[in-house]
Amino acid sequence: MRVALVSEHASPLAVLGGVDAGGQNVHVDALARGLADLGHDVRVYTRRDDASLPERVPLGPRVEVVHVPAGPAREVPKDALAPYMDAFGDWMARDWERTGTPAVAHSHFWMSGLATLRAAAALDVPVAHTYHALGSVKRRHQGAKDTSPAGRVAAELSVGERADLVVATCRDEVDELVRLGLDPARIQVVPCGVDVTHFRPLPPARRGRAAGAARGGGALLPRRRQPHRLLVVGRLVERKGVDTVVRALAAVPGTELLVAGGPPADLLAADPEACRLVALAEALGVDDRVTLLGRVEHDDLPAVIGSADVVVATPWYEPFGIVPLEAAACGVPVVGSAVGGLLDSVRPGVTGLLVPPRDPDALAAALRPLLADPVRRRALGQAARRRAVRTYAWSQVAQRTAALYQTLALPADALLAGPAAVPALTEVAV
Template structure:
């Protein structure tokens, strides 16, 4: 099968850790590679954000990244890219007129906007993964939500028009239903994890331990990730240190606004000497860092899926996570980790203490997490399930509710 993926802002070649570079980049790169491993060929279309990028780059055998000229060839915040989606769609139409894919898989709502327009023009069925929904973002961020006006309405329109929606967790299905997207063509296929790279065999690494208990947070340094909740929890965990991996490189941390905010928070709580901001950590070093922790903590306000809990699970490390979004699926409360309410430092502290004070149970939790990660979330399994969705739409495009017959417009 020839597959086109559209990921307008999240290039699979991006360096992770920036504000707009995270789980979606990992997902697109790993899913494309796993699909190629099953014998498919994949072209990933992503926006050119650097004039020096070549037109095409081979990511791995069977996967080609194609840079699309849409907007200025420079870094642009993803929420500012909407005006260039018609141009992006025109490039896709031209490309698919010469080399038609069997199916298109769009990642993120703006990608869906461009992909549906191009798919209608070329007769190619489109599958959509949102990765994050504007209705959820607006609910939790309020006035801080920087999404363009009309995002939620456009997401609903895209969701109704594509041949299928691939949701990454069951919580997303509920949200899509509330938006008015027919759940009959929604399929749940989770994000995956490289269970060979992230493994209990990884030798613990990272900075020297300074306290008996090490907590680890990994992810982009943005407010909604809830790192401040873990900092606050340290006040009730006097024997614990917190390592935070993510954001800019270690040499550039001082200029990052979120780093400044988190350091001030740690100082105000009297725990600054036990909070260690590591900056960006290389992918190859991440398994060892995860294995150095007693508990990996992921306490976002909301999370469309969340890759880090899976990476920790694959390494056999128990997770304390917010009971939100994808974590409701990926963390089995009391069995592979502990779920807590978001923005509740006391609950985080109690959950961490329950694990570190019961090392036999914590070890069993880690083993159960690893077994479940291998069984449900290995990329080979996720790719096979995704390919099954592709197979269902390649023979039925245009037969449901006018799919493939009307133009999608941003509003």
């Protein structure tokens, strides 16, 4: 099957860690490769943001990235890209006519949905859509700080109504979409995935050396200075709630915090959120127990995760959240906010713990007994690894996604004979 994945701002070729580069980039990259492993031919359409980029770049066997000339050939904040989506869709339709029409197009993010529906209408291509984040949720939590275009929520509803299928990443998103006005019968849940081969528990002999082995932002990961280590991984943006962890640290003695993410280490001093976190740590008297690593390379991340006793993920809200899956695959328990995708990916008392968002006291109360109980931490981590392999491996996610594509690509008379079998994802696709 020929598949078009459309991700207007989140290229699988992008360097992760920037304000607009994160989980969606990982998702599109891994899904494209997973579909190709199943024998499908995949093209990923993303906006050209650099004049030097070639039109087509191979990503792997049976996968290529296509850079669409829509808007200026330079970096543009994603919230300013909506005016270029008509041009994106028109160019993509012409490309499909020249190089072969896909059996299915799968748009990622609301602006990609606008472009994809425009291209698909001209060629009668069925469209699946994944939001990755919802404007209604962003506005609820960020208020006046939300930089989304004024018409985003209405456009998201229009995309969902016009797409042939909406692929949500978690059950909480389904609730949000139904509240938005979408028909739940047209929504299927397929979660994000994790590379369970790359992210895996460190051998016991390496765990003790991990702190000196991995590189974060070009510098050796510091050796442990406290009995316990917490780790936060993610972009340095306020909604990720890293400040909640810094505040909780004041009530969790004998514990250090590493923060992996953001710009390279030598640029942290110019990053507003990094400066805010450093100032907060100094004000709370925990600056000697907080280390900002800056960007950590993908190859080094499993060792960084493996050096921690607990990975903490406390965003204000989270459409899905890749980091809890990466920690789980590494066999490290997660203490996270009870929001969004974490309600699915973390099973309280089984693979980790959940606490209310933006509540440092509740976070500290959860961390203290967990850090004091290595047997419990080990049990949670082992269960998390088993569940990651069983439920969230990209091979499973790609298989289920491809089965949904097939139901869209089948002719009407075949659908009357009965839907294609869509393999269930244990515990998640409910």
